[in-house]
Amino acid sequence: MRALAEARVPGLRIVRKQDVGWMRALGVALRPLNPRFSTHYTTVVGRTIYLPDGPLPERDSQAVTLGHELVHLLDMAEHGLSFYATYLVGPAPFGRTLRAHWERRGYAVDLLIARDRGGRRAVEHLHDWLSGLFAGPHYGWMWAGRDAAHDYLRPTVEAVLDGTLEQREPYRSIIAAWRGTSPPAPESP
Numbered sequence: 001m002r003a004l005a006e007a008r009v010p011g012l013r014i015v016r017k018q019d020v021g022w023m024r025a026l027g028v029a030l031r032p033l034n035p036r037f038s039t040h041y042t043t044v045v046g047r048t049i050y051l052p053d054g055p056l057p058e059r060d061s062q063a064v065t066l067g068h069e070l071v072h073l074l075d076m077a078e079h080g081l082s083f084y085a086t087y088l089v090g091p092a093p094f095g096r097t098l099r100a101h102w103e104r105r106g107y108a109v110d111l112l113i114a115r116d117r118g119g120r121r122a123v124e125h126l127h128d129w130l131s132g133l134f135a136g137p138h139y140g141w142m143w144a145g146r147d148a149a150h151d152y153l154r155p156t157v158e159a160v161l162d163g164t165l166e167q168r169e170p171y172r173s174i175i176a177a178w179r180g181t182s183p184p185a186p187e188s189p
């Protein structure tokens with residue numbers, strides 16, 4: 001997964017939050033919103049991935065994190081300033097923040113890999129867990145309410161389960177990296 005990320009994002013850096021002064025300060029500032037920002041959450045700024053403090057997680061979950069962050073890095077490269085502007089904007093009047101759009105794209109990686117590891121049950125379990133995450137304070141209340149977040153995630157969950165998502169980039173390359181294979185050639189029409 002790291003090789004894929006380095007190939008797709010020239011100049012990619014991966015550092016620990018604890019080694020960067022302003023990241024430590026941000027962790028303190030965000031404590032009321034997300035007390036685990038420094039210890040459990042990975043953050044991407046520019047071409048740098050900031051890993052949480054503490055012992056490195058096992059290899060598989062590092063690969064999941066890297067795949068998720070790679071989607072953000074590619075979206076940032078493609079959409080530039082509009083990514084940051086919409087990622088940072090507060091709750092919209094219609095009850096969700098635009099950040100939810102980008103995070104749904106990122107968590108599609110987590111869902112795809114969950115399917116590989118534990119099938120439908122694992123995907124549904126993660127769907128429920130993500131609904132709480134999307135509706136809660138950790139990402140600044142992206143969704144008003146858990147049920148709304150659950151509905152918002154459903155199309156992605158369905159595309160994971162029926163196999164259509166993994167045919168699209170960047171998911172195709174990411175899932176191939178996860179499985180340790182090269183992505184299959186696209187089917188000719």
Ligand SMILES: [Zn+2]
Pocket residue numbers: 068072102103106107
């Ligand atoms: Zn994310």
